Amino acid sequence: MNAADFYSLAPLLILAGGATILMLQIAFRRDIKLTSALTVATLVAAAFSIIGADDNVPRFVTPLLRADHLALVFSGLFCLAAAVTSILSIDYLRQRGDEPEEFFLLLILSTLGACVLAYAAHLASLLLGLELMSISLYALIAYPDKTKLPLEAAIKYLVLSGAATATMLFGFALLYGTTGTMQFAAMGDQLVDAHAGSAVLLVAAVMVVSGLGFKLSLVPFHMWTPDVYDGAPAPVTGFLASVSKAAVFVALLRWFLASDLFRFDILIDSISLLAIFSMLAGNILALLQSNIKRMLAYSSIAHMGYLVIILVVGSNMDNRALAIEAGMYYLIAYTVTTIAAFGLLTLLSSEGHHRENVQLHDVSGLFWHQPLYASLMMVALLSLAGIPLTAGFIAKFYLISAAVSDFRWVLLGSLVVGSGIGIYYYLRVIFYMTRKVEEHNNNPVAPGGWLVKAVSCALIASILLLGTVPQPLMEYLRSILQVVN
Amino acid sequence: MSLVILILILLGGGLLAIFAQRMNEDMPRWVSLATIVLALVYLLGVVSNLPVEPLTIADAGSSWLIHLKLEWIPRFGISFELAMDGLSLLLVVLTLLLGLIAVSSSWSEINFKQGLFQANLLWTLAGVTGVFLAMDLFLFFLFWEVMLIPMYLLIAIWGHENKAYAAMKFFIFTQFSGLLMLISIVILAWQASLANGSYSYSYFDLLGTTLNAKLEFWVMLGFFLAFTVKLPSFPFHTWLPDAHTQAPTAGSVLLAGILLKTGAYGLLRICIPLFPNASMEFAPIAMALGAAGVIYGAVLAFAQSDFKRLVAYSSVSHMGFVLLGLYAWNTLALQGAVMQMVAHGVSTAALFMMAGAIQQRLHTRDMHKMGGLWHNAPRMGACALFFALASLGLPGLGNFVAEFLVLIGLFAVQPWITAVAALGMVGAAIYALWMMQLAFQGKPIENREFADFGRREMATMAAMMVALVWLGLYPQPVLDIAQPVLDSLQNIVPSLVSEAPTADIAGVNL
Numbered sequence: 001m002n003a004a005d006f007y008s009l010a011p012l013l014i015l016a017g018g019a020t021i022l023m024l025q026i027a028f029r030r031d032i033k034l035t036s037a038l039t040v041a042t043l044v045a046a047a048f049s050i051i052g053a054d055d056n057v058p059r060f061v062t063p064l065l066r067a068d069h070l071a072l073v074f075s076g077l078f079c080l081a082a083a084v085t086s087i088l089s090i091d092y093l094r095q096r097g098d099e100p101e102e103f104f105l106l107l108i109l110s111t112l113g114a115c116v117l118a119y120a121a122h123l124a125s126l127l128l129g130l131e132l133m134s135i136s137l138y139a140l141i142a143y144p145d146k147t148k149l150p151l152e153a154a155i156k157y158l159v160l161s162g163a164a165t166a167t168m169l170f171g172f173a174l175l176y177g178t179t180g181t182m183q184f185a186a187m188g189d190q191l192v193d194a195h196a197g198s199a200v201l202l203v204a205a206v207m208v209v210s211g212l213g214f215k216l217s218l219v220p221f222h223m224w225t226p227d228v229y230d231g232a233p234a235p236v237t238g239f240l241a242s243v244s245k246a247a248v249f250v251a252l253l254r255w256f257l258a259s260d261l262f263r264f265d266i267l268i269d270s271i272s273l274l275a276i277f278s279m280l281a282g283n284i285l286a287l288l289q290s291n292i293k294r295m296l297a298y299s300s301i302a303h304m305g306y307l308v309i310i311l312v313v314g315s316n317m318d319n320r321a322l323a324i325e326a327g328m329y330y331l332i333a334y335t336v337t338t339i340a341a342f343g344l345l346t347l348l349s350s351e352g353h354h355r356e357n358v359q360l361h362d363v364s365g366l367f368w369h370q371p372l373y374a375s376l377m378m379v380a381l382l383s384l385a386g387i388p389l390t391a392g393f394i395a396k397f398y399l400i401s402a403a404v405s406d407f408r409w410v411l412l413g414s415l416v417v418g419s420g421i422g423i424y425y426y427l428r429v430i431f432y433m434t435r436k437v438e439e440h441n442n443n444p445v446a447p448g449g450w451l452v453k454a455v456s457c458a459l460i461a462s463i464l465l466l467g468t469v470p471q472p473l474m475e476y477l478r479s480i481l482q483v484v485n
Numbered sequence: 486m487s488l489v490i491l492i493l494i495l496l497g498g499g500l501l502a503i504f505a506q507r508m509n510e511d512m513p514r515w516v517s518l519a520t521i522v523l524a525l526v527y528l529l530g531v532v533s534n535l536p537v538e539p540l541t542i543a544d545a546g547s548s549w550l551i552h553l554k555l556e557w558i559p560r561f562g563i564s565f566e567l568a569m570d571g572l573s574l575l576l577v578v579l580t581l582l583l584g585l586i587a588v589s590s591s592w593s594e595i596n597f598k599q600g601l602f603q604a605n606l607l608w609t610l611a612g613v614t615g616v617f618l619a620m621d622l623f624l625f626f627l628f629w630e631v632m633l634i635p636m637y638l639l640i641a642i643w644g645h646e647n648k649a650y651a652a653m654k655f656f657i658f659t660q661f662s663g664l665l666m667l668i669s670i671v672i673l674a675w676q677a678s679l680a681n682g683s684y685s686y687s688y689f690d691l692l693g694t695t696l697n698a699k700l701e702f703w704v705m706l707g708f709f710l711a712f713t714v715k716l717p718s719f720p721f722h723t724w725l726p727d728a729h730t731q732a733p734t735a736g737s738v739l740l741a742g743i744l745l746k747t748g749a750y751g752l753l754r755i756c757i758p759l760f761p762n763a764s765m766e767f768a769p770i771a772m773a774l775g776a777a778g779v780i781y782g783a784v785l786a787f788a789q790s791d792f793k794r795l796v797a798y799s800s801v802s803h804m805g806f807v808l809l810g811l812y813a814w815n816t817l818a819l820q821g822a823v824m825q826m827v828a829h830g831v832s833t834a835a836l837f838m839m840a841g842a843i844q845q846r847l848h849t850r851d852m853h854k855m856g857g858l859w860h861n862a863p864r865m866g867a868c869a870l871f872f873a874l875a876s877l878g879l880p881g882l883g884n885f886v887a888e889f890l891v892l893i894g895l896f897a898v899q900p901w902i903t904a905v906a907a908l909g910m911v912g913a914a915i916y917a918l919w920m921m922q923l924a925f926q927g928k929p930i931e932n933r934e935f936a937d938f939g940r941r942e943m944a945t946m947a948a949m950m951v952a953l954v955w956l957g958l959y960p961q962p963v964l965d966i967a968q969p970v971l972d973s974l975q976n977i978v979p980s981l982v983s984e985a986p987t988a989d990i991a992g993v994n995l
Contacts, residue, residue: 474560
């Protein structure tokens with residue numbers, strides 16, 4: 001390995017180094033202020049290291065990792081999302097758990113796993129990244145709050161996710177047995193040769209799709225999502241819903257691109273089915289929730305359904321560039337928006353309550369006593385609903401453009417029906433927030449450090465900027481796509 | 486730039502209104518009033534300084550007054566393109582005038598978060614103005630959706646007892662149909678880009694795009710649904726009575742006065758000119774829907790005991806005439822449709838203001854609990870009678886001119902539908918007089934404290950009366966402003982009738 005290799009892996013190295021330092025620091029002195037400051041510094045440093053790494057890509061660093069612009073962009077995004085999560089969760093952690101410092105350590109490790117996924121070019125690195133991310137998440141879910149609900153969620157996630165990983169691993173083994181390679185790039189052509197009616201390959205595909213479908217919580221592999229989201233502490237849920245989903249999707253996208261999995265019709269057809277089920281079921285089930293976390297859980301299922309449309313559209317070579325571009329924009333918009341929405345729930349639950357304030361009536365009247373946080377939530381919800389001027393709208397517009405270019409009418413129809421239903425439950429939260437003060441009696445007071453306020457403003461600004469001035473990001477994504485392809 | 490400044494004035498006024506509340510509870514109203522007056526004066530100033538020679542843009546005729554195009558998202562060929570012609574000018578002026586009426590009607594009604602209320606009101610006006618001016622379909626869609634959010638908040642925060650349901654229904658109906666329109670827009674732009682080799686969402690570039698017949702029909706239907714939900718046309722009208730009933734007075738005035746007109750504007754400007762063939766095929770169905778709306782609205786209006794619901798259903802009936810006029814697509818019918826947009830805006834705004842004033846005094850909208858109001862408040866009674874007569878189409882007032890023109894124009898195309906729609910005018914007489922009878926005539930309830938209209942309310946009402954009388958007696962200026970636009974639209978789409986009309990009475994002159 002030479003210097004350029006190290007540069008191109010900068011985010012991973014900084015995160016790993018940061019985790020080590022943090023571990024030592026916690027061993028010597030417990031101080032949440034110091035730990036959180038170190039965490040944020042590490043994450044921000046990792047995020048900005050992609051600027052320096054930019055000149056040294058694209059290149060393979062060992063057969064496992066491919067450092068290219070795609071990997072760098074999403075590593076940066078994940079690190080920033082983790083930084084925002086840690087800032088927003090400081091007050092939450094202070095109120096719960098007597099020794100919350102390890103939370104930050106786990107968060108960095110989980111982010112490291114997500115970044116490895118963004119670099120993955122090999123089944124082994126895919127698995128390593130996935131497990132590093134998931135195992136840290138099991139602990140993250142149970143760690144801050146030692147009550148029954150988070151524990152239940154953690155166990156549930158551990159058992160189910162473990163089973164999903166095992167299934168997927170078996171699928172990998174079968175793939176390796178058929179193709180003789182675990183490298184994405186080499187695998188594609190081998191698959192075509194082995195394709196003719198191989199039952200083993202079919203079994204392998206089913207296992208891998210169900211494993212990854214579980215991680216992305218696509219219907220019918222979604223059952224764990226609402227319980228885990230509900231039980232997990234709000235900041236962790238935000239991370240789980242945004243970064244872990246996006247990371248898995250990026251890895252999947254890389255695999256599809258490198259092995260050109262788009263050419264297998266049966267795979268594409270089953271993905272369209274999963275997309276349709278996810279869009280419809282996710283939105284319909286979200287309607288029935290009065291717990292905002294569960295509602296967002298189901299809505300995240302629907303959003304993953306929207307997102308996988310681009311894999312289907314990508315099957316046509318002419319529209320592939322547009323589809324991938326749309327997918328990347330959607331991921332970025334979705335991550336920012338989800339972090340914002342769960343960030344608000346974190347803030348609401350930060351003030352000495354035993355339970356979290358995540359029911360609909362907990363946010364009622366929020367507009368009148370916490371206008372900044374309510375605006376944050378409103379912008380995030382409108383973005384999730386895909387209303388113009390927000391990031392979510394441009395993302396949805398991109399998706400629709402991609403789907404239209406490939407004449408995917410059934411997928412488009414499900415998207416329209418799903419989004420139509422979605423408006424109702426997103427709007428209901430906004431309605432509760434605007435209720436007049438005398439109509440409700442509880443008064444959750446969110447904390448208001450300057451840092452939290454600054455982060456909230458930054459989130460609002462980025463959602464609105466992505467929605468009003470999308471051109472620079474679009475251009476950038478287009479330019480890096482030409483390199484990736 | 487002048488059009489951007491116009492929209493910015495309204496947006497900025499909204500922000501100012503929020504901050505003004507910190508200084509003084511009464512300030513936001515004045516800020517709001519000043520903002521709208523400023524916007525109106527600015528607009529008139531700009532228009533009066535225009536060169537005499539109209540602009541010509543692409544194939545869209547030479548009726549344009551102002552045109553502005555700035556690059557926005559070149560990735561998809563989306564630009565920030567605003568343009569104004571006589572039709573948009575007319576509707577923007579109507580928007581601002583009704584904005585003044587809305588501020589006046591909410592003057593003493595709103596006590597909660599006055600600043601935010603006025604801000605939402607101004608932002609709604611800005612959104613509607615944007616819809617009337619946007620010439621890039623992406624931008625059009627953006628304004629179309631964004632104007633709903635302040636309107637939603639107006640209903641959801643300051644509405645009456647059942648506001649959650651009404652606000653939600655309003656938003657979902659319009660948003661869902663908007664989504665269909667978005668898909669239609671994307672398909673249209675995609676098909677055009679395949680033909681031209683480059684993306685563009687500009688109205689002027691998309692005009693004249695040829696699609697295959699089947700696709701054109703479905704794409705047209707996406708637009709048609711979005712616009713007829715907003716219009717609203719039977720059978721997509723069910724959100725309207727709820728939204729009107731639950732909205733605060735200013736909200737009802739804005740909804741009936743101008744938001745509904747965006748639907749009619751969309752049909753006239755976008756749906757029919759972009760898809761002439763599909764529209765021709767669809768015209769009989771659209772006209773049947775229009776006629777059904779006229780009758781159905783009138784029948785249901787008669788069945789209401791809630792003052793605001795009655796007016797809301799009468800809107801459905803009146804907007805049916807607009808739909809009829811648009812799809813008849815001849816000079817007289819189109820003139821009638823434009824007149825109806827203006828006249829209905831004024832007369833319905835006045836009736837909603839009346840309903841709001843009664844509710845503020847009696848805390849009910851139930852007409853069975855009114856009765857004899859004329860005795861308590863003669864000035865209100867007289868005003869109500871005037872606007873009820875306007876609504877039923879009394880000759881000499883604006884609505885009569887409009888409906889008469891529509892019916893004459895329509896007769897040349899579809900004599901039977903005309904006959905059915907004309908029955909709607911009989912229905913209008915029944916429900917309007919029924920409303921007068923229940924609310925204002927009869928025996929007054931004893932010992933009722935009931936304040937008559939004050940000076941502010943009378944001034945507002947008088948302004949609207951003058952407008953309606955003017956529209957009724959001398960409608961020519963309005964028609965003259967709109968005529969060049971109608972001419973150029975008719976150049977793009979000569980006719981929506983598949984065969985030559987049998988009854989040739991196009992020679993009728995007023």
